[in-house]
Amino acid sequence: MSKTILLVEDEDSMQILLTYVLKSKGFVVHLASNGKDAISLLQTSEFDVLCTDIMLPEVNGIEVCAYARKKYPDLPIIVISSKSQEKEIETALEVGANDYITKPFDVDYLLQIIKKYL
């Protein structure tokens, strides 16, 4: 059975890139363009992996992480962000993210990380 990924990303081009790459590797991709949508999706459905950006309109990625971790203690959470400062990485990990990838990233590396948590 194919794994499901919740992808939270507001940038069009990133949505297209990640959806394509993940789909081509056999994942089922669910997309949310903002934090609010992501949380409502998390409320109703279960996913195998959560990949989220941090800078998001309305509700940011950190809150999404925190919510997801609370609801799903075992859910692998991978943050993909252009924020690269230590402080932000720490905050993300503190609220429950398992890993952190900064933009720009190597597509193969991202896939490796996701596989590691499955």
Place this chain on the structure above:
Amino acid sequence: MNNTEWFDFVSEVTDDIITRHTLGGLFLQVSRNGILSFGYSSEEIITQSPYSFIHEDDIAIVKNNHTILINERKSEWVKYRLKHKKGHYLFLQSYGKLIHSATDPLGYEIILYTKILNDEDNKTISCDLNSSELRYNNDVTSQKNIDESWENSHHQHHKLPIPYNTEEEIRILYRAINSSTNGITVADCRKPDMPLMFVNPAFEAMTGYAIDEVVGKNCRFLQGTENDQPALDTLRKAIRMAEPVVVTLRNYKKDGTLFWNKLELAPVRDSDGILTHYIGIASDISSEVISRNQISELNLMLAETNDQLRIERDREREYAKSLEKINELKDDFVSSVSHEFRTPLASIIGFAQTLLKDNTISEHLREKFIHIIFNDGKRLARIVEDMLDIARIESGKSTLFAENHDIVSIIKDAMSAFSYDKEKNTNPLNFITPFSEVFVECDKDKIIQVLLNLLTNAQKFSPSDEEIIIRLSEEDDKIHISVKDNGIGIHLDDIPHLFEKFYRVKHPGQEIRGTGLGLPIAKNLVELHGGTISVISTIGHGSEFIVSLPKNMYE
């Protein structure tokens, strides 16, 4: 100073009886106390021979003395009797001295120092002149008269404390005056305008004027043109009242150098209390005054320096604070710019990598990916452009190509440029204006940039379906363009910083992308046009940015 003046001076300062005579003995001058003691007025004595006043029995001995003085230049005391105006005789003892004549440089004059003998001296006389028929019965009255005159002189307002009795003492006095380091001057108050009659060598040294240059003049010549010095009022008043006074005056030496003259004036009065002379003691206190002035000047400078230091310190503090702020802004900028760069870069690199590795991509998708790469490349270029823009504006290198343009069509151009990016800029635009055209002197491209920045800003802070309203209005020689959104609004605390470079409004729970340069660029460009930009905002109800431009830039 000539002999007459010198004599006048000495006569004032001594209570001795001093007389000045021609070589032949005629009275030339009689000192104050001489006049008092003899009882004659000076008119009655001057140019008279002393022998007409001397007791006939004593004439020989005095004449003998006189001859020895002239021929042998030898001085000896001689005792004799002189007839008082009232008829009685005074017992006197005199000592003569030859001095150079005032009028004839080769000639001589005689100065006589005379003492009135007391009782004991009288006895001596009586012994000495034992053989002669001296009538002692006059002694008592004469002595009484002398005492009276002493009494009178003691009642005088100004009385020198030490009566000089001998030639030696007079010499000492004269020498003291001449060797004094203070300038000593004597002015004659009985003559019009109080001319100087004597100055000592120290005065000559102090002022650079020789005695002959100043005698006969009022001393005010030392003041140059500065006869309005406040201290002079004090001085004039004191002189008017015949009182002593101490003042410090600005005086000028003969060579024009300024010096501070501490002048002590003391009046000299005659027996009737009438002011006859003023004695002045002058000291050059320039160095004191200068150092005093210098000290107060230095104090002033010190105070100024302190003020300056305080200002500098405050400025430094401000500077440190603003540096801190700049650093913060820079950090914010670095992180915001890096974010702005990272997102399109991630897209470009990701798609390029996918295109390179994945040969199963359909032709359609391949084209789409390349298009995205192209767009994100352009976006990167735009960010770089923004940064260069602000750098150019800040360094003052941004120039305007201002011409008369229809602002209505400029706004329409900006709107279509904004809406061109259909994917991103989805907010409907609503342009409201009563005008079909309004001409404004401006740089068209720059105003389009301003409007695009404002529209982009409005878009960033509004939900994607909310309308953005653009209004154009006119007021006298100005136009106003308002860009209003119905977005989240701007917090009051953020408003003053909105147009600061790299300032990014913080909204709890969400972050808005941007270089933090759009509004600063807009503000700078509007100001280059001589216009202003302002903002009105309500949290939850959106913001309105108003650009006001003069229709003619240079009016």
